[in-house]
Amino acid sequence: xxxxxxxxxxKLARDPEYQVAVPLHRGIEKxxxxxxxxxxxxxxxxxxxxxxxxxxxxxxxxxxLTSSVTLHLQSTSAVNVSPFAxxxxxxxxxxxxxTPFEVVGLxxxxxxxxxxxxxVQDNADGS
Numbered sequence: 001x002x003x004x005x006x007x008x009x010x011k012l013a014r015d016p017e018y019q020v021a022v023p024l025h026r027g028i029e030k031x032x033x034x035x036x037x038x039x040x041x042x043x044x045x046x047x048x049x050x051x052x053x054x055x056x057x058x059x060x061x062x063x064x065l066t067s068s069v070t071l072h073l074q075s076t077s078a079v080n081v082s083p084f085a086x087x088x089x090x091x092x093x094x095x096x097x098x099t100p101f102e103v104v105g106l107x108x109x110x111x112x113x114x115x116x117x118x119x120v121q122d123n124a125d126g127s
Contacts, residue, residue: 005052006096012079020078020093024055027066034108037069041103041115053095061090069113073101076119 012018032040041047055073056062057080062070078093085092100123105116 002097009077009079009094009096012081013077018080018083020057020075020080022057024057024073024075024078024093024095025059025062026053026055026071026073027062027064028069028071029065029067030069031067032069032113034113037113037115038106041069041106041113043103043106045103046120047101047103047117048098049095051097053097053099055093055095057091057093063112066112068111069115071115071117072105074118075099075101 053073055071055075055078059070059072073095075093075095077099078095080093082088082091082093100120101117102120103115104118105114107114
């Protein structure tokens with residue numbers, strides 16, 4: 001099932017109608033300590049999510065879903081799924097599992113961490 005979903009997303013990603021050329025945002029609901037955030041999102045370090053990542057082109061939507069961490073992503077493989085979504089107002093884009101990103105920025109504003117991620121080319125060694 002996961003492979004079929006990944007294959008479908010890859011096909012949609014090749015269609016200009018579903019490509020996403022704007023920054024994406026993802027609120028993380030899990031509360032994380034400052035130490036955990038700094039360890040997990042160390043600047044220059046690679047980051048991958050094991051699951052499909054639901055993101056939004058609307059930062060307000062992402063901020064409403066966060067507890068202490070918001071990701072801001074530049075992605076070349078994200079797919080606009082708003083035309084298929086039950087809640088189209090969420091302006092959702094999906095990023096496939098294990099998509100490689102590099103942490104390019106990390107800052108705390110008030111009580112929320114903001115993590116800037118840029119999608120990078122996958123290395124042959126899987127790192």
